[in-house]
Amino acid sequence: MTTRWTAVRVLRDRTAGPCLTAVVVSGFGTSALWLASGVWVKDLTGSDGLAALCMLAMWAPTLAGPLLGTLADRHRRRPLLVALSLFMAVLLLTLCAVDGPEELWLLYAVLFVYGAAGTVHDAAESALVAGAVDRSLLGDFNGLRMTANEGMKLLAPLAGAGLYTAYGGPGVAVLDAASFLAAALVYLSLRVREERPAPAREGGRSATAEGVRHLWGDAGLRPLVLAGGVTMLCAGVSGALTYAVVEDLGHSPAYAGVLYAVQGAGSVTVGLLSGPALRRLGARRFAAYGISLLAVAVALRAVPYDPAAWACAAAVGVGLPAALIAVLTGVQQRTPGPLLGRVTATAGTLVHTPNVIGLAAGAVLVELLGHRAQLVALGVVLGVTAAVLLGQSPASADRTAARSASDASPA
Secondary structure (H helix, E strand, O other), X not given: OHHHHHHHHHHHXXXXXXXXXHHHHHXXXXXXXXXXXXXXXXXXXXXXXXXXXXXXXXXXXXXXXXXXXXXXXXXXXXXXXXXHHHHHHHHHHHHHHOOOHHHXXXXXXXXXXXXXXXXXXXXXXXXXXXXXXXXXXXXXXXXXXXXXXXXXXXXXXXXXXXXXXXXXXXHHHHHHHHHHHHHHHHHHOOOOXXXXXXXXXXXXXXXXXXXXXXXXXOOOHHHHHHHHHHHXXXXXXXXXXXXXXXXXXXXXXXXXXXXXXXXXXXXXXXXXXXXXXXXXHHHHHHHHHHHHHHHHHHHHOOOOOHHHHHHHHHHHHHHHHHHHHHHHHHHHHHXXXXXXXXXXXXXXXXXXXXXXXXXXXXXXXXXXXXXXXXXXXHHHHHHHHHHHHHOOOHHHHHHHHHHHHHHOOOO
16 A cells, blocks of 8 residues: 555656656667667677677766766756757667668667767756655655666567567667657656756866765765675676576576566566665665575576576566665765766766676676576675675764765755
8 A cells, every 4th residue: 555655646746757757658669779779780790799789889888977977967957858868869760771781880879879878868867856856755766767667678679579570670760769759748848947057166077076976975875886886796697697597497598588577577566665665774774685685586596496496586676676776766865966967877887887797707607617606606795795785884874974965065
C-alpha cells in the first residue's frame, strides 16, 4: 500500500510525472538503437570488433562527465533538456545516409555525440528533478526511473530487432529520433520555475574542479560513490563471464537472454520498492544491503544448477540497481542546486566507467582463469565493500554534509 501510494504521488507530481514520461519515451528509442547499431555494423563489415566499438563510442564520453556536467549548471535545465532532445532528433536522422562500410565514420561520430549529450542530459534532468520534487520523493522517483529504464530494456530490443529486420538501421534511427522529439514536447510541457544561473565566476576547469571537490569532500557521498564504482567494476567482470556460466549450465548461448530477462524483472521490482526502503534505511545502508545481496548472488553463480542461476539473476537484478539508486539519491539530497549538474556527472563517471573496465578485464580473464574461481573472488570483494560501507559513521557524514552544503559557492 505504501509503495503504491508513493508511486502515485510521484506520477502526479507536475515535474516528476512528465520527467518519467520523457524517460520512458526516449529510453525506448535508446535501447533499440543500442542493439541495432552493433548488428548494423556487423552486417556491413562482418567484424565483431567493429560492432563492439559501437558500445565504446557511446560510453567513452562518460569519462568527461565532470566537464560535461558543468554545462548543466550553466543553463536553466528545462530549456537545456528541450534543446538537447531536439538536437539529437535532428542528428539521428543523418544516420539515414549510412549505407555501407565507407559511411561507418558517421555512425561512430553520431554515437559518440549521443553519449556526450546523454551525459549532459542525465545531469540536467537530475538537477531539475532535485530542485522541483519534494526531497522525500527523490528515492521514489529514482526507483521508478530505474523501473522505466529496465522495462524499456526488456521491450525495446525486441521492437528494435523487428524494425531493423524490416527497414534496416535507418528505420531504427528514425524511431529513436521520433522518441527524442516526443521527449522534447514532454519537457516543453513542464510547469517549473527556474532561476537563471548566476554568471560563472570561474573558468571551465575551476568550475569543474568545484564539483569534484564537493563530491570528494563530503564524508557521506565519497564512500557511497566509491562503493558504487567498486560494485560496477565487479558487475562488469561478472557480466563478461555470463556466457561461461551458461555453458557450464549446459545450455546454448541464447539461454543468456533468459537470465537477462529474470535480472530485468528483479530490477523492475527494486525500483518500485526503493523509495520506502531509502526513507527507512537511508542511502548508505540501502546501498550496503544491496551490495551484500549482490555479493551472495555473484558468488553463487559458480554453482552449475538452473534454479540457482535463476535465483542469482533475480538477486543481481535487485542488488545492483539498489546501489545505483542510492548513489544518485544521495547526490541529489546532499548537493547544493548550483553544483548538482557537475556533481551528478562526476559521480556518474566514477560509478559507470569501472563497469566498462570490468567488462574488458572480464573478457580477458575468462580466457585465462576458470569462471567459478573468479565469481567467488568477486563475491568476496563485494562483501568487503558492503561491510566497509556499513562501517561508516553516519553521524560524521551528516556533520560533513551540513558543512559542505553551507560552504559551497554557487557556480
